[in-house]
Amino acid sequence: MRHIAVIGSGPAGYYTAEACQKQFGDGCRVDIVDRLPVPYGLIRTGVAPDHQSIKAVSRRYEATALSDNVRFVGNVTVGEQVTIPELLELYDAVVLATGAPADRPLGVPGDDLPGVIGSAAFVGWYNGHPDFADLKPPLDGPAVVVGAGNVALDVARILAKTAAEFAGSDIVNHALDHLDAGIHEQVTILARRGPHQIAMTPKELGELGHLARAAPVVDPADLPPVEADAALDPGLRKSVTHLRSFAGPPANKPITLTFDFYAMPVRLEGDGRVERVIVERTAIDANGRATGTGETYVLPARLVVSCIGYRTPPIADVPYDAKLGRFANDDGRIGPGLYAAGWARRGPTGTIGTNRPDGFLIADHIAADTAKDSGKEGRPGLDRLLAARGADPVTFRDWQRIEAAEIAAARDGAPREKFTSVAGMLAASGRGEPPAIGP
Structure with a gap:
C-alpha cells in the first residue's frame, strides 16, 4: 500500500488523486488536505461566477472524492497544524498542489x-x-x-x-x-x-x-x-x-x-x-x-x-524559487518523497485541463520513486497527530452538508449562495449553531 498526501483540493489536487488511482488501483490511499473546509480551489473561488459550464468539472472531482481510497481533509493548514517533515514521515509521497493564490x-x-x-x-x-x-x-x-x-x-x-x-x-x-x-x-x-x-x-x-x-x-x-x-x-x-x-x-x-x-x-x-x-x-x-x-x-x-499574474506562497521546509514564484522542482520532483503539481510546479499557466497531465506525471514519479509497501502509517498517523493538536478536520461528507445548505439558500435562479466565512461553513457541516449565509 502506498500512502499519498496531496496538499490542495483544486484541479491539480484532484487530477493527481485520480492519476494515483489509475496508477495504483486499490494499492494506494490518498488524503487531500486543504486549509478551507470546502474543496475545489480555483473552481470555486477563481473561475468567474457567470461561467458555470467551466465549474461543472467539479462533478468529475466529486466522483474521485467519493471513491473508497480518496479522502478529503479540509480545515487543516499545512505548515501550522502539521508540517511538511511530519507528513513525509507519515506518507510515501507528499504532493504540493496548492496552486498560485497570491x-x-x-x-x-x-x-x-x-x-x-x-x-x-x-x-x-x-x-x-x-x-x-x-x-x-x-x-x-x-x-x-x-x-x-x-x-x-x-x-x-x-x-x-x-x-x-x-x-x-x-x-x-x-x-x-x-x-x-x-x-x-x-x-x-x-x-x-x-x-x-x-x-x-x-x-x-x-x-x-x-x-x-x-x-x-x-x-x-x-x-x-x-x-x-x-x-x-x-x-x-x-x-x-x-x-x-x-x-x-x-x-x-x-x-x-x-x-x-x-x-x-x-x-x-x-x-x-x-x-x-x-x-x-x-x-x-x-x-x-x-x-x-x-x-x-x-x-x-x-x-x-x-491582473498581471500570481505566485505560489512558500511553505516552511520546502525549497522555493522566488524569481519564478513557485516551488523549486525538477519536472515535479522537489526532494525525496516530495513533489509539486499544477501551478505550484510550473507557475500560473495553462487551462484547468492542463493540470491533468501534471497529475499523471506525478503518479508516474511516485511509482518510480517509492516502494509498494514502505510500512509508513499514512492516514491513521495523520488523524492521531491532528487530534493531539486540537484540529477539526472536515470530511467530504461534511462538505456535502455545506453544499446542501448553500443550494438551499440560493437566490432565485442561482445555483448556490456560498458561505463566505469559515465559521459559517463549519456550522453548516453540522458543528455548532445553525449557520447564517453571508460574510
Whole structure:
C-alpha cells in the first residue's frame, strides 16, 4: 500500500488523486488536505461566477472524492497544524498542489494605496472567498484594469454587468449588491503590448460585445494591418477579429470599456487613496518586449485592479524559487518523497485541463520513486497527530452538508449562495449553531 498526501483540493489536487488511482488501483490511499473546509480551489473561488459550464468539472472531482481510497481533509493548514517533515514521515509521497493564490505585486510607486487591489483578492471577493469577503472595492468612479489576459477580461466584465445579467451565476450576494450600486462609467484595460500579443481568448472577448450597459472600444490606430493577422494562430486571430469589431463607432451605453494598448502604469498617485494612474506609452522592441517611450499621460481612477499574474506562497521546509514564484522542482520532483503539481510546479499557466497531465506525471514519479509497501502509517498517523493538536478536520461528507445548505439558500435562479466565512461553513457541516449565509 502506498500512502499519498496531496496538499490542495483544486484541479491539480484532484487530477493527481485520480492519476494515483489509475496508477495504483486499490494499492494506494490518498488524503487531500486543504486549509478551507470546502474543496475545489480555483473552481470555486477563481473561475468567474457567470461561467458555470467551466465549474461543472467539479462533478468529475466529486466522483474521485467519493471513491473508497480518496479522502478529503479540509480545515487543516499545512505548515501550522502539521508540517511538511511530519507528513513525509507519515506518507510515501507528499504532493504540493496548492496552486498560485497570491497576487504578483504591480511593482510601481503607489501600488500600496487604498483602492489598488490584486486580481486574486478582487476575484476572491466576488466569488465569496473567506479571505476577501470584507474587501468592498470602491466603485464610485473610473476603474483601471491592468493586464492582457482572461482574468483582466473577467474583472472588466464583472464590473460592467447589470444585476440581471448575473442570473444563473453564483456570484455572492454581497458582491452583487455592491456592484449594482456602483456608478463607474469608464473601465480602462491597460495592456503593455499590442493586440497581437494578448493572452485573451475569443470566447471571453466575444462576451464583451453583448453586455447590456457597456460598450467595448478599441482605438483603430492600435490595430496592426489586417494582413498581418494571417501569421497568427487561429485562436489569437479570432481574438484579434473581436478587437477589430470593437474599433467601430461605440454603442451608446452608460459604461465604456476602453482597451488601451501599448500602455503601462509607471506610478499611482492620490491623496490617501488612489486617484490617478500615470501611464507611459510603450513600443515593442526586437525581442518582443514592451519598452517605455517616455511619453506619459494620466488616467483618473478610483479603483485599480492588477491582473498581471500570481505566485505560489512558500511553505516552511520546502525549497522555493522566488524569481519564478513557485516551488523549486525538477519536472515535479522537489526532494525525496516530495513533489509539486499544477501551478505550484510550473507557475500560473495553462487551462484547468492542463493540470491533468501534471497529475499523471506525478503518479508516474511516485511509482518510480517509492516502494509498494514502505510500512509508513499514512492516514491513521495523520488523524492521531491532528487530534493531539486540537484540529477539526472536515470530511467530504461534511462538505456535502455545506453544499446542501448553500443550494438551499440560493437566490432565485442561482445555483448556490456560498458561505463566505469559515465559521459559517463549519456550522453548516453540522458543528455548532445553525449557520447564517453571508460574510
